[in-house]
Amino acid sequence: GAGVSQSPRYKVAKRGQDVALRCDPISGHVSLFWYQQALGQGPEFLTYFQNEAQLDKSGLPSDRFFAERPEGSVSTLKIQRTQQEDSAVYLCASSTGNLYNEQFFGPGTRLTVL
Amino acid sequence: RKEVEQDPGPFNVPEGATVAFNCTYSNSASQSFFWYRQDCRKEPKLLMSVYSSGNEDGRFTAQLNRASQYISLLIRDSKLSDSATYLCVVNGGGGSYIPTFGRGTSLIVHP
Numbered sequence: 001g002a003g004v005s006q007s008p009r010y011k012v013a014k015r016g017q018d019v020a021l022r023c024d025p026i027s028g029h030v031s032l033f034w035y036q037q038a039l040g041q042g043p044e045f046l047t048y049f050q051n052e053a054q055l056d057k058s059g060l061p062s063d064r065f066f067a068e069r070p071e072g073s074v075s076t077l078k079i080q081r082t083q084q085e086d087s088a089v090y091l092c093a094s095s096t097g098n099l100y101n102e103q104f105f106g107p108g109t110r111l112t113v114l
Numbered sequence: 115r116k117e118v119e120q121d122p123g124p125f126n127v128p129e130g131a132t133v134a135f136n137c138t139y140s141n142s143a144s145q146s147f148f149w150y151r152q153d154c155r156k157e158p159k160l161l162m163s164v165y166s167s168g169n170e171d172g173r174f175t176a177q178l179n180r181a182s183q184y185i186s187l188l189i190r191d192s193k194l195s196d197s198a199t200y201l202c203v204v205n206g207g208g209g210s211y212i213p214t215f216g217r218g219t220s221l222i223v224h225p
Contacts, residue, residue: 042120044215091158108157
């Protein structure tokens with residue numbers, strides 16, 4: 001079956017531009033996570049959804065970051081007025097929702113802000 | 115102090131060597147623990163879960179020490195294909211379900 005997919009795989013944005021990153025989780029997975037990974041670092045938690053409910057957004061770096069999952073499947077991470085420090089790989093992961101279960105990651109979107 | 119700490123390495127070892135990584139965590143109420151593997155420019159993938167009693171999967175052994183708040187990963191008979199970054203992940207604690215990743219430990223296995 002299909003794994004987690006993300007699009008676009010690469011995005012180059014000019015500073016100040018808005019971007020939207022898409023995540024298609026594994027079908028039936030209720031939990032969806034977004035992470036930001038800088039070079040040489042581990043993934044940093046951004047936000048978490050259980051079905052369509054955003055249960056935690058404490059990791060979002062600023063109010064320029066916004067995430068949604070309106071129908072409990074596909075999710076979009078939007079970054080407004082991008083800054084150079086937003087350059088990173090954005091990873092999406094899904095799981096069945098149990099703390100003890102594996103997270104399945106998508107390939108990530110590499111965002112470069114010029 | 116970061117919630118989950120790992121020595122970033124790199125650990126540079128010859129084929130056939132045994133290598134061990136440790137990871138310490140600060141939240142004593144953490145509930146589940148994992149090791150993920152991440153190849154260069156790829157996404158993380160689960161290597162193994164870590165159980166209180168310790169667990170083994172082929173050449174890989176994971177252990178949890180709750181009293182000292184660390185988990186370990188032992189790789190025996192290293193292969194060239196083991197070269198990757200190994201990420202420690204700690205879940206839960208205090209009502210939180212947020213997975214916390216360490217920065218990863220880089221392993222390079224050379225001929």
